[in-house]
Amino acid sequence: MKRINFHMLTAFAALVSLVTFNWQYGNETFVFFGFAENKEMEIRLENPVTIEQVYVTAGNRVHKGDVLLEVTRSGLELTQSGLNHEVAKLQSQYNIWKADIEGTIRRLEAQKMAKRGEIQTQIDQLESEMSINRSLIKDLESIRPAKDKSGRSPNEVKIEGLKKELRMAVRPLDSEIRKLKKELRAHNNPLKIQIEKLSEELGFVHQEADKLTITAPNDGIVGSIFCKVGEQFSAFNTLLTFYEQNPTQVKGYVLENLILKVKMGDEIIVHSGVQASTKCTGRVVGMGSRIVEIPERLRKNPAFKTYGREIQIQIPADNSFLQKEKVVLKLPAGKDDLDNKVLRAFTPPKTSSSASLEQKTEDE
Structure with missing residues (x-):
């Protein structure tokens, strides 16, 4: 009986120690630290x-x-000035050529209208004579108008000839007008090709000129300025840095002995270290591939070096965290669930002897 009581006391003491350990450190195992930040944008040319x-x-x-x-x-x-001058010169030449073509078209159309008007006037006169003649001999059966072998009157023959003459006169004019209009619409005009090519170059130069006025890409805060008025800067040197007003990511460090592993895509609750009511939910978007030294600022005890894995957490932009503010990171699980997981992780598996001991104790 005494031996059984001794084992019971030992087991009870071990259980109390385990619960105490779990109470003190179990929850803390699932809490780690980081700082809110927004990568500074380096503005260069x-x-x-x-x-x-x-x-x-x-x-x-x-x-x-x-x-x-x-x-x-x-x-x-x-x-830019040289290209503008060259484009203006070519455009002037093109406009002169175009005006000459359009003038030729108008002249040909005028000739066509004049010829058509002239012949149409003759046709109208002949048709008028025919109409008068028909009205005069309408009631005179003894008078019959002269006709050729095909049964046509002289005026009808003349009218047909005039219409043929009109077609013959207008056809070459129409052909020339169509040719000139097609030439105007053509895309392979040498002057037009040169103008389009130089205009593209000029557009690129305008884009480059627009870059000489540097504007803020978003609402935010100016970081560091590395230039002064009058200084000459080489290509790709940083002129200034810029970052958005609110942090959009958190850099955290997970202790290497963390029991519950953090995975890509996991949700993380981010609490402000200085503003008690400030928190948001982020998502793990990046994880380091090696163990690194945790910055002194994020250690529980700055005097002792600790190591962990760096993770990147994306957070909503509409937050009130400060740049580089220290934050507390927690997994979004219930407290009891976390404690149970810690307890199971630290509790050794039961052996056959301990199981039989528990059975004897229950029997007594």
Whole structure:
């Protein structure tokens, strides 16, 4: 009996120790830390420039489209002027050619109308004579109008000849007019081709010129400014940095001995470390591939180095976190569920001897 009581006391003491350990550290195992941030956007240009004006200072809040800098680019204005001159010259030549073609078309159409009017007038006169003659001999059966072998009167023969003459006169004019109109609509005109090519180049130069006025890509805050008025900057050097007003991601560090592993796509509850009522739900979008040293600021005890896995958490942009604010990260599970998982993880599996001991205790 004494031996059984000794084993019972030992088992009870172990159970109390395990529960105490779980109470003190179980929940903390599932809490880790990070900081809210927004990657700074580095604003650069792909060509050498000279700084003309700087309209902002570090820390300024700006709105999308606000002008931040103005720069100049050597040779760009000269290139633009040269292209404008060349396009204007070719356009003038094209306009002269086009006006000449259109003038020729109008002249040919005028000739066609004049010829048609002239012949039509003769036809109308003959038809008028025929109409008068018919009315005069209508009641005179003894008088019959002269006709040729085909039964046509002289005036009818003349009218048919005039209509044939009209067709013969108008046909070449119509053909020439169609040819000239087709030439006007053609896309392979050498002048037009040159103008289109130079216009494309000019459009590209205009796009490059627009880049010389640097505006805010979004509402946000100006970070660091690395340029001054009058300075010359090489291509791809950072002129200034810019970031959105609210953080959109959290960089966290999961302790390497964390029992419940964090996976891609998991939801994480993000609590502010300084604003008690500020929190949101994020999602894991990136995970480091190696164990790294956790920054001193995020350690429980800064004096001791700890290691973990870096994770990236995407959070909604409509939050009130501060840039680089320390945040507390938790998995969205119930407290009891977490405690049970910790308890199961730390509780050793039952052996046959311990099971028989429990059975004897219950019998007594």
